[in-house]
Amino acid sequence: MSRKHHYHSKSKEPPELDVTTFLNLMVVLVPFLLITAVFSRITIMELNIPSGAGGAIDKPQVIIEVIVRNDVLELGNGQGVVARIPNLEGKHDIAKLTDYLLKIKENYPDKTDATILIEPDIEYNHMVRIMDAVRSAELKQEGREEIEKVALFPDMSLGEAP
Numbered sequence: 001m002s003r004k005h006h007y008h009s010k011s012k013e014p015p016e017l018d019v020t021t022f023l024n025l026m027v028v029l030v031p032f033l034l035i036t037a038v039f040s041r042i043t044i045m046e047l048n049i050p051s052g053a054g055g056a057i058d059k060p061q062v063i064i065e066v067i068v069r070n071d072v073l074e075l076g077n078g079q080g081v082v083a084r085i086p087n088l089e090g091k092h093d094i095a096k097l098t099d100y101l102l103k104i105k106e107n108y109p110d111k112t113d114a115t116i117l118i119e120p121d122i123e124y125n126h127m128v129r130i131m132d133a134v135r136s137a138e139l140k141q142e143g144r145e146e147i148e149k150v151a152l153f154p155d156m157s158l159g160e161a162p
Helices: 020-037 094-107 124-135
Strands: 065-068 072-076 081-086 113-118 136-140 147-151 155-160
Touching: 065 124, 072 094, 081 094, 094 124, 094 136, 113 124, 124 136, 124 155
Parallel strands: 065 113, 113 155
Antiparallel strands: 065 072, 072 081, 136 147
């Protein structure tokens, strides 16, 4: 028996790729992704990072610091702690914090910035609730059912607690 070698001619073209299955997948996948993309929204809040460099200050300014610890919330003035708010039933007492911040806002209505200093092991949800309490407060006026939202200190800076 003799062996015959079959050589392919170089003139043959490679077979075409069948992309109909891929196109069918894209026809279904693209509308699905477009529909679900509408429901996912991301809220971005602009925060300021405290800087170490300071310029010349004409008059002494009020500094508001909210120090978040595991067992207590502390209100400071930049030089020391002014008030301590102990936890209520194992959670931060945000209502009392709001009361203190409302009193500060009454004395300094033009003040819009505050610094929040947080210990590293504080849960994210607690941090967000405290940031919301520093940013604004909801007041219910007597004789009315409406709740009024009051802006407290919307310009927040975040940092690590000492």
